[in-house]
Amino acid sequence: MKIIISNASSEPIYEQIGRQIKAQIISGELKEGDGLPSIRKLAKELHISVITTKRAYEELEKEGFIDTVGGKGTFVAIQNKELLREKRMKSVEDMMADTVTEAKKLDISYEELNEMLSILYDSSED
Amino acid sequence: MKSSMKCCPFFMTAVKIKVKETSMINTLEISNLAKDYGDFRLEDVSFNLPQGYIMGLIGPNGAGKTTIIKIIMNLVMKQQGQVKLFGKDHQEYEVAVKKRIGFVYDTPNYYQHLNLRQLKNVVAPFYENWDEAVFNGLVNHFNLPLKKTLKKFSKGMAMKASIAIAMSHHADFLIMDEPTSGLDPVIRREVLDFFREFMQHEDKSILFSSHITTDIEQVADYITYVQDGRVIFSKTKDEVFEDYALVKGGNDLLDEDTKSALLGVRSGAYGFEGLTHNVKGARAVFGDSAIYDPASLEDIMFFTGMKTRKVL
Numbered sequence: 299m300k301i302i303i304s305n306a307s308s309e310p311i312y313e314q315i316g317r318q319i320k321a322q323i324i325s326g327e328l329k330e331g332d333g334l335p336s337i338r339k340l341a342k343e344l345h346i347s348v349i350t351t352k353r354a355y356e357e358l359e360k361e362g363f364i365d366t367v368g369g370k371g372t373f374v375a376i377q378n379k380e381l382l383r384e385k386r387m388k389s390v391e392d393m394m395a396d397t398v399t400e401a402k403k404l405d406i407s408y409e410e411l412n413e414m415l416s417i418l419y420d421s422s423e424d
Numbered sequence: 425m426k427s428s429m430k431c432c433p434f435f436m437t438a439v440k441i442k443v444k445e446t447s448m449i450n451t452l453e454i455s456n457l458a459k460d461y462g463d464f465r466l467e468d469v470s471f472n473l474p475q476g477y478i479m480g481l482i483g484p485n486g487a488g489k490t491t492i493i494k495i496i497m498n499l500v501m502k503q504q505g506q507v508k509l510f511g512k513d514h515q516e517y518e519v520a521v522k523k524r525i526g527f528v529y530d531t532p533n534y535y536q537h538l539n540l541r542q543l544k545n546v547v548a549p550f551y552e553n554w555d556e557a558v559f560n561g562l563v564n565h566f567n568l569p570l571k572k573t574l575k576k577f578s579k580g581m582a583m584k585a586s587i588a589i590a591m592s593h594h595a596d597f598l599i600m601d602e603p604t605s606g607l608d609p610v611i612r613r614e615v616l617d618f619f620r621e622f623m624q625h626e627d628k629s630i631l632f633s634s635h636i637t638t639d640i641e642q643v644a645d646y647i648t649y650v651q652d653g654r655v656i657f658s659k660t661k662d663e664v665f666e667d668y669a670l671v672k673g674g675n676d677l678l679d680e681d682t683k684s685a686l687l688g689v690r691s692g693a694y695g696f697e698g699l700t701h702n703v704k705g706a707r708a709v710f711g712d713s714a715i716y717d718p719a720s721l722e723d724i725m726f727f728t729g730m731k732t733r734k735v736l
């Protein structure tokens with residue numbers, strides 16, 4: 299597991315942790331049943347508050363990525379492939395929603411936006 | 425269990441960070457503490473430290489940090505209010521609660537003619553839980569000489585020796601007044617790392633005061649900010665940094681109205697910089713033409729102290 303925290307980022311630290319663990323679960327680097335460090339261990343390693351790591355784990359648990367088994371620790375939850383895809387779709391949707399908001403602020407029309415999207419889509423490697 | 429809990433929706437939205445605790449026990453509970461020295465007063469000081477966390481007590485020099493710590497340790501008599509340690513009154517159960525406390529005081533001046541081994545032999549018999557192995561482990565960990573007289577110790581060595589002495593009776597609660605002040609950055613880090621290691625056990629707690637705000641930013645879970653004998657806030661570090669922000673913008677954005685949204689403001693030839701403890705509220709006032717930067721504890725101390733400082 300790899301987690302890099304930026305103190306200069308405007309993204310809250312608990313979100314940085316959550317995002318990175320999620321990405322590693324989705325990419326398969328972290329597999330079902332893999333153990334995660336304890337809240338206190340992670341806080342110590344990352345030099346952050348126990349409250350922050352606790353919050354990161356709570357969010358991941360709520361989203362179904364990890365399970366905490368009382369007395370045993372925290373593990374990568376058994377993932378439903380469909381659900382995973384759905385979650386990733388949801389994150390694409392969220393990013394698109396942000397794009398739309400930003401575009402509207404700049405008075406970019408739907409047609410212009412669509413054109414930008416199709417150029418980006420075609421020029422993207424994968 | 426929770427079914428009987430009533431909670432108004434307004435309150436629910438106010439609590440941003442909810443820490444799920446199976447049993448939230450407070451190691452330290454302070455309520456309505458007051459002490460009048462004539463020229464200085466502690467007033468209505470209240471805060472709690474839940475078990476398993478580190479609390480940093482910050483504030484400018486003379487804010488009352490040391491007085492609060494001395495009252496907790498019953499070295500100074502309070503005039504009003506209540507202090508509970510491990511759920512027990514700190515005076516009524518003084519002997520029992522102090523056994524569970526490791527107290528590191530500013531600089532120990534007594535016994536300067538002794539070496540560390542001799543000092544240990546003086547202190548150890550006072551604690552029935554004294555653990556020689558823990559002490560020797562810490563002496564090794566901190567690389568402390570046992571045969572050098574204490575007066576020849578550097579400030580860093582003296583602090584580490586105090587910590588080693590304070591920690592060798594299996595204390596559950598470490599209370600320290602300015603443990604890192606006067607130490608060089610390398611030793612400061614070593615001491616902070618030791619705090620982190622200590623906190624691997626979730627039944628331990630730490631309260632330490634410091635005016636070195638970065639130390640508190642680095643290790644504290646809770647921050648209690650004291651100024652002029654009063655508690656300005658006591659909350660989780662995450663809440664502090666989510667609530668407070670530096671607002672920067674052109675002077676055209678500043679008028680009597682908008683100024684009231686800031687806790688303190690410094691205006692220069694090319695723009696202003698001010699502190700808010702409600703980023704959302706400030707955004708509503710200043711809009712997108714201002715910049716909202718994260719505020720450091722130092723910023724918070726500087727701007728909240730502005731009202732009471734005469735010049736500026």
